[in-house]
Amino acid sequence: MKVGTFDTRSGAIARALATPKGVIAGGWLFLVVFVAIFAPYLTPYDYDIQNLPNAFAPPSAAHWLGTDEFGRDLLTRIMYGARTSLSVSSVAIGISVFCGMCLGAAAGFFGGWFDRAVTVAVDLTWSFPEILVALILVAIMGPGVTGTMIAIGVAYLAQFTRLTRAQIMAIKSETFVEASRSLGAGHGYILFRHLLPNALTPVIVAAMLATGDAIILEATLGFFGLGAQPPTPSWGALMSSGTAQLFKAPWIIILPGVAVAVTVFAINLFGDALVRALDVRAGLREA
Amino acid sequence: MLLRVENLSVQIGSITPLEGVNFDLDKGEILGLVGESGSGKSLTALALAGLLPLIGGRIPTGRLLFDGADMVPMSRSQLRALRGRKIAFVTQNPMTALDPVQRIGDQVDFVSRTHLGLGRKAARARTVELLTQLRIPQADTICNAYPHQLSGGMKQRIVIAMALSGDPELIIADEPTTALDVTVQAQIIQILTTLVRERGLALVLITHDMGVVAQACDKVVVLYAGRLAEQRQVNALFGRPAHPYSAALIGCIPREGMAPGSLVGIPGAVPSVASYPTGCRFHPRCTNAGAGCSDIVPELRSLDAGGAVACHYPLPGIENA
Amino acid sequence: MLGYIFRRLLLLVPVFLAVSVVIFSIIHLIPGDPIDNLLKIGSGPEQREIITARYGLDKPLVVQYWIWLSGVLQGDLGTAIVARRPVADLIAQALPHSLTLGLCALAFSTTFGIVLGVIAALNRDKFADQAIMGGVLLGSTMPGFWLGLLLILVFSVWLGMFPVSGARTWSALVLPVVTVGLGGTALVARVTRVAMIEAAQRDFVMLLHAKGMRPLRINLRHVLRHALIPVVTILSLRIGWILGGAVTVEVVFARPGLGTLLIKSLNQHDYPVVQACLLILAMAVMLGTLIGDVIQAAMDPRIRAALG
Numbered sequence: 027m028k029v030g031t032f033d034t035r036s037g038a039i040a041r042a043l044a045t046p047k048g049v050i051a052g053g054w055l056f057l058v059v060f061v062a063i064f065a066p067y068l069t070p071y072d073y074d075i076q077n078l079p080n081a082f083a084p085p086s087a088a089h090w091l092g093t094d095e096f097g098r099d100l101l102t103r104i105m106y107g108a109r110t111s112l113s114v115s116s117v118a119i120g121i122s123v124f125c126g127m128c129l130g131a132a133a134g135f136f137g138g139w140f141d142r143a144v145t146v147a148v149d150l151t152w153s154f155p156e157i158l159v160a161l162i163l164v165a166i167m168g169p170g171v172t173g174t175m176i177a178i179g180v181a182y183l184a185q186f187t188r189l190t191r192a193q194i195m196a197i198k199s200e201t202f203v204e205a206s207r208s209l210g211a212g213h214g215y216i217l218f219r220h221l222l223p224n225a226l227t228p229v230i231v232a233a234m235l236a237t238g239d240a241i242i243l244e245a246t247l248g249f250f251g252l253g254a255q256p257p258t259p260s261w262g263a264l265m266s267s268g269t270a271q272l273f274k275a276p277w278i279i280i281l282p283g284v285a286v287a288v289t290v291f292a293i294n295l296f297g298d299a300l301v302r303a304l305d306v307r308a309g310l311r312e313a
Numbered sequence: 314m315l316l317r318v319e320n321l322s323v324q325i326g327s328i329t330p331l332e333g334v335n336f337d338l339d340k341g342e343i344l345g346l347v348g349e350s351g352s353g354k355s356l357t358a359l360a361l362a363g364l365l366p367l368i369g370g371r372i373p374t375g376r377l378l379f380d381g382a383d384m385v386p387m388s389r390s391q392l393r394a395l396r397g398r399k400i401a402f403v404t405q406n407p408m409t410a411l412d413p414v415q416r417i418g419d420q421v422d423f424v425s426r427t428h429l430g431l432g433r434k435a436a437r438a439r440t441v442e443l444l445t446q447l448r449i450p451q452a453d454t455i456c457n458a459y460p461h462q463l464s465g466g467m468k469q470r471i472v473i474a475m476a477l478s479g480d481p482e483l484i485i486a487d488e489p490t491t492a493l494d495v496t497v498q499a500q501i502i503q504i505l506t507t508l509v510r511e512r513g514l515a516l517v518l519i520t521h522d523m524g525v526v527a528q529a530c531d532k533v534v535v536l537y538a539g540r541l542a543e544q545r546q547v548n549a550l551f552g553r554p555a556h557p558y559s560a561a562l563i564g565c566i567p568r569e570g571m572a573p574g575s576l577v578g579i580p581g582a583v584p585s586v587a588s589y590p591t592g593c594r595f596h597p598r599c600t601n602a603g604a605g606c607s608d609i610v611p612e613l614r615s616l617d618a619g620g621a622v623a624c625h626y627p628l629p630g631i632e633n634a
Numbered sequence: 635m636l637g638y639i640f641r642r643l644l645l646l647v648p649v650f651l652a653v654s655v656v657i658f659s660i661i662h663l664i665p666g667d668p669i670d671n672l673l674k675i676g677s678g679p680e681q682r683e684i685i686t687a688r689y690g691l692d693k694p695l696v697v698q699y700w701i702w703l704s705g706v707l708q709g710d711l712g713t714a715i716v717a718r719r720p721v722a723d724l725i726a727q728a729l730p731h732s733l734t735l736g737l738c739a740l741a742f743s744t745t746f747g748i749v750l751g752v753i754a755a756l757n758r759d760k761f762a763d764q765a766i767m768g769g770v771l772l773g774s775t776m777p778g779f780w781l782g783l784l785l786i787l788v789f790s791v792w793l794g795m796f797p798v799s800g801a802r803t804w805s806a807l808v809l810p811v812v813t814v815g816l817g818g819t820a821l822v823a824r825v826t827r828v829a830m831i832e833a834a835q836r837d838f839v840m841l842l843h844a845k846g847m848r849p850l851r852i853n854l855r856h857v858l859r860h861a862l863i864p865v866v867t868i869l870s871l872r873i874g875w876i877l878g879g880a881v882t883v884e885v886v887f888a889r890p891g892l893g894t895l896l897i898k899s900l901n902q903h904d905y906p907v908v909q910a911c912l913l914i915l916a917m918a919v920m921l922g923t924l925i926g927d928v929i930q931a932a933m934d935p936r937i938r939a940a941l942g
Contacts, residue, residue, distance in 0.1 A: 150652055152871070154919055155878025158912065162656070165900055165908055166663045242777045246882050249779050250897050265780060269886075276787055283780035290775035362844055397846030404844070409837035412856055414935055424845050459935040475845065 042299035051295035058289055062108040069102040085277060092277045094267065100278060103259040104285055110260035111286070114175050114253070115240035121179030123233045126186025127222070133187070134194030135217055144191070148184045156181035156243055161252075169252040177247070178240050189232055193225035231301055238293035245286050261286050314378070315340050315515045316361070316483060321375035323356050323365060330586045331356045331539045334375070335613065335621070338515050338532070340482065343506065345530035345547070346519045347562065351583040352536040354519045355405075358487045361517060362402045363392035379483070398428040401476035403486040407468035407493070411460040417471055418456025424478035443474040447504060466497035473504060484508075485517045490525070502529050523562050527551055535559045538583055538594040541613060545620035555622040557601040593625065601626050635938070638931060642924050653916045654706070657909050658699050664905070672905065673715065688712075706913065712906035716899075721910045724895060729914065732891035735810055735884065736877045736918070742815030743876060747822020748865065752858060754823065755830035766823065774820035778879045782813040782886035799888035810880075810887045818876040825868045829861035836860070863934055870926015874919030881915070 042048040061068060076098060085092045092100050133144035151159060156178075163177035197203060203220050211219075241261075247253040248262020249269075256263065261282045268279030316338040323331040331353040338344045346354050359365050360372060363384060377384040379400065384392065396402070404410040411420060421443070422436040431439060437456065444452035447470045460468060469489060476484055486505060490498035506529050509516045518530060526533055526547065533550050535542040535558065543556040554560040561579045581598040584590060590597055596606040603626050613623045661672065672685050686692055689712075690701040705712070711721035750770060754763040773781075789809060790798045797806045833839070834857050842852045869876075881893030888894070892911050899907035931937045 150649060154916065155874045155881075157878045157881060158874070158915055158919075161881075161896065161900065162660065162912060165905075166660055168665070238775065242775070245777045246779060249777070250882070250885065251901065262777075265777075265783075269783065272783060272787060273791060279780070279783055280787075283777065283784070286780065287772070287776045291772055294771055294775060364840065364843055367840060367843055393846045393848070395846070396844055402841065402844035404837060404841050406837060410841045412838045412842070412860075414859060414933070415856075423847065427846060459939070461936050461939065472841070475841075479846075 038300060038303040041303035042296065045299050045302075047295050048299035048303075051292040051299065054288065054292040055296060058108055058285075058292075059112065061105050062112045065105045065109050069105050070099060072102070084275070092275065092281075094264075094278050095271055095275075100264075100281060103264055104261070104282055107259040107261045107264050107282060108285065110171070110254050110258060111241055111244055111248075111262070114171060114244050114260070115178065115237055118175045118178035118244075119182060119233055119237045119240050121175065122182040122236070123186050123229060125179070126183050126188075127190045127225075127229060129183075130187040130190025130192075131194050131217065131222060131225070134191040134198065135213070135221065141191075144187060148187050148191075151184040152188065156239070157246060160243060160247060164247060164252045169247075169255065171254050171258070174244060174247050174253045178243050181243065182236050182240065185232065185236065186229060189229055190225055193228060194221050197221055197224045227304055231297060231304065234293060234300065235297045238290040238297070241286060241290055241293075245282075314338070315380060316517075317376075317378040318357075318361075319376040319378070321357070321360060321377065322373055323353075323360055323370050324373045325368065325370040328586050329373075329539070331360075333613065334534070334536070334541050336532070336534045336541075336544050338483075338517065340515050341509060341513045342532065343509055343516045343518055343530045345526035345533045346517060346536065347521060347523065347526055347533060348536035348542075349521060349579075349583045351538070351585065353539040354521075354536055355487055356539075357536070358402075358485050358517065358519050361483075361485050362400055363387070363396060364402075394428075397424050397481075398479045399481055400483045400485065401479060401481040403469075403472050403476050403484060403489045405488040405491060407465055407472050410472050411468060413460050415459075416456065417458050417460065417463070421456075421471065421475045421478055424475055428479040439478065440474065443477055444471070447474055449474075464497075465493050466500065469493060469497075469501050470504070473501075473508075477508070481514065483515045483517070485519070487519045488521070489518075490520075490522075498525075505529070535562065538589055539586070540594060541621075541623055542595065543620065543622045543624075545616075545622075549618055549620060553618070553628070555616060555620075555627040556595075556624045557599050557626075557628060558595050560628055561600075593623075601628070635928075635931070639924075639928055642927060646920055646924065649920060650917070653920075654703055654913065655699065657912050657916070658702055660909060660912075661905050662695070672712075711910040711913075714899075714907045715904045716902050717904075717907075721906050724907060725892070725910055725914060728890060728892045728895045731889050732880060732884065732893065734807065735814065735889065735891060736880050738807060738811040739814035739818065739880060740873070740876055742811050743818025743822050744869065746815070747819040748826050748858075748862075750819065751823040751826025751861075751865075752830060752853070754827045755834070755861075756853060758831060763827075767827065770820040770823045773816045776816075777882075778813055778817060779882045779886045781816065782809065782883050785809045785813060786887070806887070806889075810883050810889060813883045813886075814876070814879045817879050818872075821872060821876075822865060822869065825865050826861055829864045830857055833857045833860040859933075863930060866926055866930045866933065870923050870930065873922035873926055877915070877918060877922065 043052050080093055094100055094103065129144055133141040159181040160174075160177040163180055164173050167173035167176060198221065203216060206216055206220060244253060244260065245262035245265065248260045248264075249266045251263075251266055253262050254260040256267075264282040265279045268275070268282070271278050314337050318334055318336050321331070321334040322329060334353075334357060336344065346357060348354050356365075356370070359368065359370070361377065365371060366389065372385050375385065379395070384395070387395075411417070418437060418440055421440040422433070425431045425436045425439050426433070429436075429439075440456060441452045444455060449455055449467065449470055455463070455467075455471075460471075463471070473489075484505070489505070490501050493501065502525055505516060505518070508514055518525070520526060530547050532545070533547055534544045535550075535556060537558050543550065543554070543559045545555070545559075550559060551563060554563055558579075579598060584594065584597075590607070592605070592607045592609055593599070593602070593611050596602045599606065605625055609625070611623045611625050613621050615621050616627075669682055669685060669691055672689065673681060690698045693701075709722055711725065713719065714721050714724055717724060750766050754766040757763045786798055786809065789795045796809050797803060799806070830853075834853070839852060839857060842856055843849075880891070881896060884891040884893035885897050892914060895907060896911035896915075899905075899911065
């Protein structure tokens, strides 16, 4: 509960990396992020250059992962897809964390009718599957990258509001906060110097795990043609276009899915290692 | 001798939180096992009930002779056949000792059905009879109740009934009254002592309350930091304690006519397993410590007046008593 | 107990109203005139009038909501734009397929999740535990639709064991149930494992050992019994999450259920159908949560007593 300072947090990352699971998971995540950022410099081909005679080429020396129905290099498209998928899910979770922390902190700190209203709204969305919430929002905003980001962001809002509120409520009554208050500290000082820094650790861990779920959600929306629109490659969109070719060229759909599964698996492994290193309550994941 | 404990040690992982415990107990006797928390009382209790594997503990040296048979080399199923049948256990906190989602009657019935081979009806009749003997009103209604519907004292009687249900020869009661109200405490102790006298049971009563020991027990074993400090008849111990620790414990009992403020605890705290002092483990807190106490482990030596003490400088008046 | 169920049902009324407001607003929040959103492109002015009158689009929003809601409560979910049929008919056709899939997947997740969780807990930190928990985690990190496609590829195309798609035979249900169920299995197994380990450390378990009960009986009759209480709690909280998986998986297996209908209508901008699907799914989630709570209360005499 009292993992407060950034020292202990970076120490926890080091401790998480010291476990074998942590190294493997962390290594893969580093690789994926690196590829996503530097995709234009790393990819052997352009992601949207078509080469129809060479469509459905199976994996070969020239095209390590084969080509898609337009003869585009699949490895290139998966690397660019990492860009879209990672940025969409991390921006979405960023939105969620920021708005959720504001709402949750305000609700937990000030209490009263605002707290009750937030709690009711959060409980309402809590039991609904994220995919449904996201589908409603995509229905409203229309398909596309922006719509997907906001939809995923709102879908996970309840989780972070709930978590922040619970943390603030727990820390609010602790002795050191009371002491600070009795020394004349104002609302703002207490909120930003005491409560939020202490609430941050569990939120960071939860955000990390939620990013994994968000990648799956992004892929799902993309798969239904509601996410990034062609020719922009995202992991979901790649699999969507691969469905029609399932029997003819299964690698088009299998490989982006492997990228999703391995990345999400790595995020979960690293998250677990982090939870252990931070000693945040193990029940966090089930909450 | 019903129970003889010889040089008992307990090991958990690489640490040895209990070593060199000796005592014996006959039918119809009550033995008090005393010491502050962390002294190894509960470990001794678990060892006697063969429950050490539950907490990952084992017995590297020593013998536990029950009815002449050594329990240490026994297999798990042999121990299980003994538990509930010959050796019964009463736990510390009756609030959490009963399964909250099962009816009282079923929980008590289990013992006689398993160990005495009684049928459903016979077991229930026995349960009702036992509950009635323990002065639980409307025993047949209580059988259908759930634990949360009963008071703490009532639950502890249920636990005792459960212990008696297998018709045991030895009962181990691990601080059976600490979680209860003072008035109820006396009733429970009363029930236990009566059982021992009437049925000829043997009782190991673990407690940190020297008042209870004085009132109920025949023998006392004083443990300190995982070692035996002193082992005596109750009257002898209270009359002339040999170990400075026993004396300090006795000094902690409030008595009538004491001046306000004269009730003092023992300064300091029981060391943890990781930081046991060398030599006599009590020496940092001992008012009587002298040369050798900090580096030589005191041997357990017999006293002429009966019993034994592990101290380099036992309190005066003992050796020639 | 009946009183409790009744009170819980009453509590659902405001929740239902709130959800219905959100779903009702979709038609007004999407860009463009609501009338256009409710009409097929190229409809004549008289059809515009019919729709305007039907939904009261010339009246204030509150009145429109009331008209819509009273229609819904009487089973009138509007007319599908594309199919030109009552939405209620479409829903009635789709619902049984989704219910079968959802319930079977729930049963699958619960059974396998509990079994795997118990095995993992009893072999805590040993190989079996790590293998099960690793496998379960891997299963939950795969997107449902992708896993479905993989299963089709392996079991239907390569091995020819099950039909590729559709809902005509019972064997067509196997792969979708496995696909939807795996995510839930992971969740249930994780919770069961943690709950078993926690329950095994409770005081009363030691007294059971002291009574001379066999460890297997202690674990299955008492420890598991306790562990199931949090499992049911989580299941009731996340029942929608498991059912949500069915939405995406139906599409992959071309099962004519609610999920397929919803995604198709979303892509066709058939908003009355979208609204109806969302409403039905939301109600399924609410009912699932309620049933979970009732089962939980039935399992724990302490909760039962508190409810009176």
